[in-house]
Amino acid sequence: MVGLQTPEPYDPILHAPLLPPVGHRSASILERVLRKGWFAVTAELNPPDSADPRDVLRAAEPLKDVADAVNATDASGANCHMSSMGICSILSRAGLGIVLQISCRDRNRIAIQGDVLGAAAMGVGNVLCRTGGGVGVGDQPGTKPVFDLDSVSLLRTLRTMRDDGTFLSGRKLSTPPRIFLGAAENPCIPPVEWRADRLEKKVRAGADFIQTNYIFDVPVFAEFMKRVRDMGLDERVFILAGVGPLASAKTARWMRRNVPGVHIPEAIIDHLEKAANPAEEGKKLCIDMIQQVREIAGVKGVHVMAYRREHLVYEIIKESGILQERLEVKARGA
Amino acid sequence: MYAVRRFAVRHARFFESLYQVFERLVVALAPVFEAVGYQRLERPVALSERLIKGFLFDCRMCGQCVLSSTGMSCPMNCPKNLRNGPCGGVREGGFCEVRPEMRCVWVEAWDGARRMRDGLDRIRAVQPPVDRALEGSSAWLRVAREKAAERRPTQPTTADLGRSVLARVFARARTLDVATAPIAREPEAARRNQPEAGHTSVHAPSGTARD
Numbered sequence: 107m108v109g110l111q112t113p114e115p116y117d118p119i120l121h122a123p124l125l126p127p128v129g130h131r132s133a134s135i136l137e138r139v140l141r142k143g144w145f146a147v148t149a150e151l152n153p154p155d156s157a158d159p160r161d162v163l164r165a166a167e168p169l170k171d172v173a174d175a176v177n178a179t180d181a182s183g184a185n186c187h188m189s190s191m192g193i194c195s196i197l198s199r200a201g202l203g204i205v206l207q208i209s210c211r212d213r214n215r216i217a218i219q220g221d222v223l224g225a226a227a228m229g230v231g232n233v234l235c236r237t238g239g240g241v242g243v244g245d246q247p248g249t250k251p252v253f254d255l256d257s258v259s260l261l262r263t264l265r266t267m268r269d270d271g272t273f274l275s276g277r278k279l280s281t282p283p284r285i286f287l288g289a290a291e292n293p294c295i296p297p298v299e300w301r302a303d304r305l306e307k308k309v310r311a312g313a314d315f316i317q318t319n320y321i322f323d324v325p326v327f328a329e330f331m332k333r334v335r336d337m338g339l340d341e342r343v344f345i346l347a348g349v350g351p352l353a354s355a356k357t358a359r360w361m362r363r364n365v366p367g368v369h370i371p372e373a374i375i376d377h378l379e380k381a382a383n384p385a386e387e388g389k390k391l392c393i394d395m396i397q398q399v400r401e402i403a404g405v406k407g408v409h410v411m412a413y414r415r416e417h418l419v420y421e422i423i424k425e426s427g428i429l430q431e432r433l434e435v436k437a438r439g440a
Numbered sequence: 441m442y443a444v445r446r447f448a449v450r451h452a453r454f455f456e457s458l459y460q461v462f463e464r465l466v467v468a469l470a471p472v473f474e475a476v477g478y479q480r481l482e483r484p485v486a487l488s489e490r491l492i493k494g495f496l497f498d499c500r501m502c503g504q505c506v507l508s509s510t511g512m513s514c515p516m517n518c519p520k521n522l523r524n525g526p527c528g529g530v531r532e533g534g535f536c537e538v539r540p541e542m543r544c545v546w547v548e549a550w551d552g553a554r555r556m557r558d559g560l561d562r563i564r565a566v567q568p569p570v571d572r573a574l575e576g577s578s579a580w581l582r583v584a585r586e587k588a589a590e591r592r593p594t595q596p597t598t599a600d601l602g603r604s605v606l607a608r609v610f611a612r613a614r615t616l617d618v619a620t621a622p623i624a625r626e627p628e629a630a631r632r633n634q635p636e637a638g639h640t641s642v643h644a645p646s647g648t649a650r651d
Contacts, residue, residue: 211520215569237520237527240538251520258524259569266609274569276605292528300550303564304525311524311566319528366529366537 123281124229131268131314132286134231135203136175139407140315140344144432145400146407147423148205148317148346149173151197152414153187162188162196168420172429175203175232177317177409181212183365184244191221198229205288205317206230209238214254215263219273222264226283234288234317235260239366258311261289265312289313291345293330294323294369302333305343315344317409322352322370324398331402340404347399350411351392351418355379389422396426445498445517446543452512452552452559455496459508466580470588478581482629486578503574503582503630504620509562509613511552516570518545523567525549568610568621571603577630582619589624 124133131137139146149169154161169176178193190207197204206225208218222233237257241249255263263274264287271282289308293301305316321327327347334340352358352370355378361368362375374391381387392410399405408428410419423429448455473481486501493499493514497507500516506523507514515523519538526546529537534547553559574582607614607621614621 237522239527239529240519242538253520253522254572255569256520256522256524257527258566262566262609263569266605270609272605274602274605274609276601290528295528296530296532296534296544297526297547297550300526303550307525307564307566310564366531367527369532 123227123284124231126284130286132231132284133229134175134286136205136232137286137314139174144435145428146174146344146346147172147428148175148177148407148409149416149419149423150177150179150409150411151193151416153179153190153193155187157188159196162193163200165414165416166197166200166202168417170200170202172420172423173203173410174407175205177205177207177234180207180209180236180238181244182207182209182239184211184239184241184246184249186244186246191225194225194228194230203232204230205232205234207234207236208260209236210253210255210257210260211238211241211251214252215274218255218260219263219267222267222283222285223279226285230285232286232288232315233264234290235264235313236290243364243366257289258307261287261308261311261313286314287312288315288317290319291316292319292367294319294321294326295367298326298330301330302337302339305334306337306339309339309343313343315346315406317346318348319367320348320350320369320411321395321399322368322374324395326369327399328402331404335404344406345404346407346409347402347405348409348411349392349395349399351385351415351422352378352388354384354388389418392422393426396422396428400428441495441498442542444496445514446548448496448512449548449552450555452555453557455512456508456556456559463583466584467587470584473581473584474588477627478585479627479629481581482578482627485581486576489578489580501576502570503577503579504570504617504622505579505583506567506613506617506620508556508558509565509567509617509620510546511549511554511556511559511563513545513549513552515545515549515567517542521570522546523570525563562616565613565616566610567613568606571606571622573631574622574626575632577626577632579619582622582624582626582630585624586618586622590618 126132136146151165166176178190180190181187194204194206235257241247241251266274268282268285271279291305355375358370358375358378362370378384378387396408410422412418490501497514498517499514502516520527526544530544531537531540534544536542536544553563603623607623610621
């Protein structure tokens with residue numbers, strides 16, 4: 107077809123990558139909220155066991171008005187669900203802020219670096235680097251675990267892609283991914299005395315923000331945060347405390363036994379046991395928890411998780427009043 | 441052996457000093473190794489390394505030894521092969537998420553590091569991902585080779601681009617444990633399932649097919 111003129115199918119403005127504001131790493135709304143000093147809210151979206159995009163949109167619906175970014179989990183608990191990349195593709199078109207979760211359990215460095223380019227091209231602004239749980243707790247325990255990278259080397263790899271504009275092989279990227287890099291931390295489980303040091307390592311590796319695992323033990327978390335402040339880490343990374351409602355004492359016990367890395371103090375389980383309406387009490391406890399963690403210096407936001415109960419996340423965030431406060435700050439002209 | 445491995449962690453300070461002496465010896469012998477040929481030495485040295493470190497640390501022969509930076513607790517015994525610290529699934533009492541009967545390799549590592557002279561400084565270094573092509577090869581010979589190459593007036597230009605980038609990106613880890621991000625040329629016997637990767641120049645144009 108020599109001489110046939112094909113028109114440029116891409117609009118140079120509409121299809122260009124989103125550019126970060128000056129001084130920002132990404133175009134992410136979450137990053138803007140955090141840098142502005144507002145108390146940030148992220149929420150977990152549980153991917154469906156379905157190939158229907160409407161299931162994703164339905165789950166995201168209650169979160170879109172209350173969360174600065176929605177976490178697209180990556181086969182959490184080693185259970186297979188719709189991929190986090192699939193979720194990102196659907197939600198980015200719907201205009202939501204997204205945190206792409208990447209677990210080192212299922213993909214090697216070749217797959218991960220490629221996925222990050224794809225996600226950034228879709229407009230995903232935040233990436234959460236996780237090691238991932240062992241395959242044994244999932245629904246397919248015979249799976250071959252990958253663990254080619256770990257969360258820390260993954261952070262450094264993605265930072266290299268973003269800041270140096272190369273793959274880990276040194277090969278150049280023509281457009282680096284403008285991403286806000288996240289990592290997880292689990293302050294309440296052993297080795298508790300070294301958790302802050304591990305956080306420091308993640309910050310040095312490239313973490314811009316942290317989402318913690320479930321916090322149910324405020325005194326232990328407060329102690330961790332004290333150490334974090336002593337090390338000056340609260341100035342170098344935005345920390346979002348992970349919270350979530352417990353449905354009943356039975357669920358709490360089940361989680362403690364079966365979900366790796368969940369620490370729930372006996373007092374909380376007792377409290378739920380005695381409650382007339384445990385589900386309502388669980389929700390109240392979660393709202394309390396949000397109030398308590400936000401009083402701790404260095405906590406810059408919350409990450410709310412509730413397995414397949416996104417509407418409950420909506421109610422918790424609404425009733426906690428944290429977004430209302432943000433509106434009031436805005437009204438005062440801050 | 442599990443009991444010996446835990447003994448090594450409890451005596452991490454002793455093994456730290458022992459290794460420092462041993463490393464000086466290995467590096468001093470570099471000219472001898474070179475004369476004999478790394479190629480020829482690779483298999484017997486790797487075998488003795490496997491036996492000695494296997495007995496003491498349950499070494500898995502990743503070929504990029506970091507024991508001095510992990511409190512003498514071998515990170516390859518972690519079921520997730522984590523090189524940078526414990527995961528978020530450690531059980532009450534410091535036991536492994538995946539193998540509940542085993543102490544978490546990284547809880548042990550911090551314990552060992554605490555006992556060492558430089559342990560707590562070194563454990564903070566961000567470690568690069570393992571180069572899986574080096575599995576089974578001798579880390580001792582690699583240390584000798586790297587240190588000898590460092591002493592030469594000109595840096596080796598035969599190292600491939602990927603390894604130079606890793607060495608730069610994880611510079612601190614390389615300074616502490618030179619074998620974790622090696623750049624000196626590998627003898628063929630040290631690389632597994634792979635043609636020798638020493639032919640691409642550092643200055644290779646980007647986008648060159650390298651597969």
